[in-house]
Structures are given as structure tokens and as C-alpha cells.
Amino acid sequence: MTVTSPLFEAYLKCPTKCFLKSRGEADGQNAYANWIETESETYRNNGRQHLMDRIPSGECVASSQNVGDLRAARWRFAVDFCAHAEGLSSTIHIIERVSLKGEDKTALFIPVRLVVTNKPSRHDKLLLAFDALVLSQNLSRDVPFGKKIYGDQYATLKVMTVGLTDEVRKLIRKTAALLSNPSPPELVLNRHCAACEFQSRCRAKAIEKDDLSLLPRMTEKERRKIPYQRHLQRHPTFIYLSTTAEAQAPPPKPQ
């Protein structure tokens, strides 16, 4: 299955979310998650418009169909460009094309991602690096950096995506492995649940199986210890047998 940018983004937040989205499941009952999605979409639309209002018409193409051959392109900006590479795809919010002077007259292509928050996160950087990787493979040339336009003021931040490529490749491999598995990953409630469209579904499942991730303060390490202790409580015979075996075991040989 193709690793798309929405699935990659979902994987960064929660493997279960990625799995459910890949299977076309939808919940839509979390009003907060719906509000965040609407805010992000509105910001992206306004950001594109903000860009188009600032540059002369003809320098911006507004659809992948009008982009043409990237190597022969004359536009400065392309909006919503669908980039594909082997097993990967991304709809890049904006691509900026910068003509380079010199004998070969090649151009630099810069992926740009619109982020609604005033403080972009590491996930935003990884998503931009994902866009850069797909574009790089699509063009068969280096795409060493990208840009984020973010926050109320449409501030711009340059991100050296080349330094994140190895991490992104590793995460892509993990996402692809998850997508090829017919079974869902282990359900673990986490900090993203409050803003996730599947919140009610996952919470109901966690309550049904009395899952320890319902206790938000418990660390993963602590959770991993508990099943063994629960097993001992539920199966006292196991305690008896293990303690008897221990008592009957020959004493350790002196060193």
C-alpha cells in the first residue's frame, strides 16, 4: 500500500490512527478533532490565497494538471502539487521554483508546508521532510530544504530537510510494515487522543479490555511490568508452582 502524506502524518501521531485511516474507517464524533481539521483546512486555503494575492498572475499555477514538465517549468509557485515516487505520494501544499544562474540553468524546487499553529512542532518538520523526499525522488534531484509558513502572521521558516531524511526513511519503513499487516497494532491511548477523530471508539475498546493506558500518568515501562503481576493475581497456581520449583531447585554451585 502507498504511504501517503496523510497516513504518514497519522503514523507520527499514533499507529492505531494510521491503521484505521488506511482501512477507511471514520468516526467523526469528536467535535474538537473536527474543529482542528476545519481550522487547518481554512488556514491552508487562506495561505494559498495570501500567496496568490502577492504575486503577479501567471507566476502561480493552481493545480497539478497545469504544472507541466517540471524541468521545463517557468512558473514560480505551484499549489497543491501531487508528487509520486515508488510507494510514496504527497500533495505538497506549495512548491516554490527558483531559477539558478549558471551554465546548466537548472532550477531549485522548494516544498512549502502551511501550518496553522504559531509554534510548529517536530512532526511538522518531519512532514516537510517527507514532502521533500517524495519531490526529490519524483524529480530525481536533490531537494535539500523546505519552508514552513505558519501562524497568524504567515511567518516563514527554512528547514534543512536533508538532515531528517534518514529518520523519515525509517518512519516510512515502519508505516509501510504497519499498513501491510492485516491486524491492527496494540491499542495504546496517548496524548493525541483528545484531538483524534477515533477518541470515542478507542476509549470504549480500552474500557472493554480494562487497558492500562486508561491511566494517563502510567509510563510505558510501568505498563509493561503490570501484565505479569496481573497474571500472578489471576493464576495463584502459577505462583505456587513457581515458588515450589524455586524451593526445590538445587542450591547454586559455589563459584
Ligand code: SF4
Ligand atoms: S483515539 Fe488515541 S489510540 Fe485511538 S487512534 Fe486516536 S490517538 Fe490512537
